[in-house]
Amino acid sequence: MRSRSFRRSVLAVSVVLSAAACTTSTAGQPQAVPTVTAAAPAGDRIDVGTMHVTLPQGAKYTAHSQDGLLDGCLTEGTVVCEARLLDLREATSDPNAPINLPSAKRPFGWYTGTDVPTCITAASPPGEASVATGSNLVESGFKPVGTKNAEYGAWQVSCEDTTQNNKVRMWWLPTSKILVVEYGSFEGWDAKMDTLLSGATFS
Numbered sequence: 001m002r003s004r005s006f007r008r009s010v011l012a013v014s015v016v017l018s019a020a021a022c023t024t025s026t027a028g029q030p031q032a033v034p035t036v037t038a039a040a041p042a043g044d045r046i047d048v049g050t051m052h053v054t055l056p057q058g059a060k061y062t063a064h065s066q067d068g069l070l071d072g073c074l075t076e077g078t079v080v081c082e083a084r085l086l087d088l089r090e091a092t093s094d095p096n097a098p099i100n101l102p103s104a105k106r107p108f109g110w111y112t113g114t115d116v117p118t119c120i121t122a123a124s125p126p127g128e129a130s131v132a133t134g135s136n137l138v139e140s141g142f143k144p145v146g147t148k149n150a151e152y153g154a155w156q157v158s159c160e161d162t163t164q165n166n167k168v169r170m171w172w173l174p175t176s177k178i179l180v181v182e183y184g185s186f187e188g189w190d191a192k193m194d195t196l197l198s199g200a201t202f203s
Helices: 004-022 088-092 187-198
Strands: 021-027 031-033 042-048 051-056 060-061 073-076 081-088 133-147 148-159 166-173 180-182
Touching: 004 148, 031 187, 042 060, 051 081, 051 187, 081 148, 133 166, 133 187, 166 187
Parallel strands: none
Antiparallel strands: 021 031, 042 051, 060 073, 073 081, 081 180, 133 148, 148 166, 166 180
């Protein structure tokens, strides 16, 4: 009997000590110890030219597609091209290549083609997007991409189909010849792109 009573006493003391370890007190008031939230798991690590970035969990990158429409596209969920990450070294090395260099100094500075740009959004992927009819610069300057400074621009884009009107953001690294374009910009995607690019490394 004495042995059982002793074990109960030890168990009771252990419970009290465990509870005390989980709280601290200030002026006699118990306070919960803050919990640590684990960081979201990282996705695939990809290379775009000399740039290396880690994608959000579940996102995919298409370096080259069969028809070329999805080249450089970042895909997530049902969105087939929420952003493009492109290595333009080969294209810019050919003086006869049909390319407009990215620039925040021209209306469609985010678009490198020589044809008419289109309004890529979550609801209008490449090949289905309507023609872009206007592109007004609303923000420009420089933003970091890893340890480098990129030329940055943001445009409010108007479209032939006005339901596709959207905002486009661009980062251009002229020395590395790397272009990043975010289509259909909104707060959630902006935060993800900023995080992705802030963690970029270069070789």
